[in-house]
Amino acid sequence: MLKSLSLLSLTMMLTSCSSEQNIPADKFDLSNWKITVPLDQDNNGKVDEVDTKELQSYQHSDFFHLDKDGGLVFTSPNKATTSKASTNTRSELRQMLRGSDTSLETKSYGNNFAIAAHPDSNYFGQVGGRLDARLKVDHVAQNAKVSKKPAYSVVVGQIHAGKDKEVVADGNGFGWGNEPIKIFYKKWPKHNTGSVFWTYERNLAKDDPNRTDIAYPVWGNTWENPADPKDTGIALGEEFSYTINVYQNVMHLTFTTKEQKTVTYNIDLSNNINAYGQLDKKDLPAGYSGDWLYFKAGAYNQCSTKEADGIWYAGCSGTGDWKIDKENGDYTSVTFTKIKLSPATKPE
Numbered sequence: 001m002l003k004s005l006s007l008l009s010l011t012m013m014l015t016s017c018s019s020e021q022n023i024p025a026d027k028f029d030l031s032n033w034k035i036t037v038p039l040d041q042d043n044n045g046k047v048d049e050v051d052t053k054e055l056q057s058y059q060h061s062d063f064f065h066l067d068k069d070g071g072l073v074f075t076s077p078n079k080a081t082t083s084k085a086s087t088n089t090r091s092e093l094r095q096m097l098r099g100s101d102t103s104l105e106t107k108s109y110g111n112n113f114a115i116a117a118h119p120d121s122n123y124f125g126q127v128g129g130r131l132d133a134r135l136k137v138d139h140v141a142q143n144a145k146v147s148k149k150p151a152y153s154v155v156v157g158q159i160h161a162g163k164d165k166e167v168v169a170d171g172n173g174f175g176w177g178n179e180p181i182k183i184f185y186k187k188w189p190k191h192n193t194g195s196v197f198w199t200y201e202r203n204l205a206k207d208d209p210n211r212t213d214i215a216y217p218v219w220g221n222t223w224e225n226p227a228d229p230k231d232t233g234i235a236l237g238e239e240f241s242y243t244i245n246v247y248q249n250v251m252h253l254t255f256t257t258k259e260q261k262t263v264t265y266n267i268d269l270s271n272n273i274n275a276y277g278q279l280d281k282k283d284l285p286a287g288y289s290g291d292w293l294y295f296k297a298g299a300y301n302q303c304s305t306k307e308a309d310g311i312w313y314a315g316c317s318g319t320g321d322w323k324i325d326k327e328n329g330d331y332t333s334v335t336f337t338k339i340k341l342s343p344a345t346k347p348e
Contacts, residue, residue: 025056027070032341034096037063038080038089047081053100062322063091071335074299078141078330079318087306092298095341097125107162109292116248117270117289128246128344131295133157136239137185139333141303145315149223150302153186154332157242161291174290178203180251180269183242186223193233195220196240200267202283210282216275218255218263247344299334
């Protein structure tokens with residue numbers, strides 16, 4: 001383990017910029033984030049994670065760096081090292097309310113937030129929270145054998161519930177690690193524009209057939225509709241913004257861009273009323289009221305190279321050689337000009 005840590009520290013030193021160059025932490029407040037990158041540079045068989053302290057001096061010239069205009073670039077190939085429970089690669093930040101205080105464990109209440117309905121909400125680092133982001137999607141993977149829902153798409157922001165065996169063991173329907181929101185950008189290869197939409201995952205056990213992601217449109221279409229969104233969509237390189245503001249129990253969403261109308265949604269995360277105000281009898285009646293939660297932002301590539309049953313395995317192309325995959329367009333890349341964490345704010 002000591003050898004692995006030393007190798008990773010050396011890697012971070014080598015991939016950090018010199019004092020004459022800007023690094024991401026010079027332009028963005030990364031004091032409450034860690035990052036997962038699609039690498040295994042210490043050869044320990046696990047995806048590399050850079051914790052908050054090291055992140056303040058970290059960059060990677062391929063997967064996490066500033067562009068010439070000061071935008072923060074996240075890039076992730078179709079095929080590379082992934083986290084244990086996923087077949088999708090990511091260059092993605094994970095909220096760390098603890099900052100650099102490693103006396104708090106990653107899964108501890110103090111390092112995560114909960115909604116007000118959680119019975120122990122007062123013990124969390126925050127009740128609710130807010131993430132504001134402004135970004136453009138520069139590239140999505142273009143080659144998939146099967147046109148399943150996630151093909152040609154990237155998740156650029158999300159709230160993740162804690163995956164916790166101890167919570168699952170309580171038998172109250174929590175701890176499965178589901179996501180009350182994932183924000184997608186998807187563009188089919190022959191379309192001029194892509195679509196922005198978000199999904200809510202029913203908070204059910206992984207083997208429950210009703211556990212699914214329900215898509216809500218923002219601009220263009222959702223992943224069920226393969227029609228060209230044309231002028232209702234968002235082009236590659238076109239900037240848009242999102243705000244996720246979880247105040248008390250309600251998640252307030254706002255999506256803005258120059259060329260389209262502002263779109264808003266509200267959904268109560270403490271029950272099973274959907275974002276259209278309708279009862280969803282298939283969802284957990286208590287929603288996410290018993291889970292611990294955290295924000296994520298970056299490029300979570302949805303174009304898995306795995307070809308199998310289930311909606312998530314689109315058989316996207318990729319060799320695992322970054323130079324080849326970049327030339328073939330087998331990757332996703334997103335540039336953020338704003339990523340800001342803050343406490344929840346009361347809606348006006």
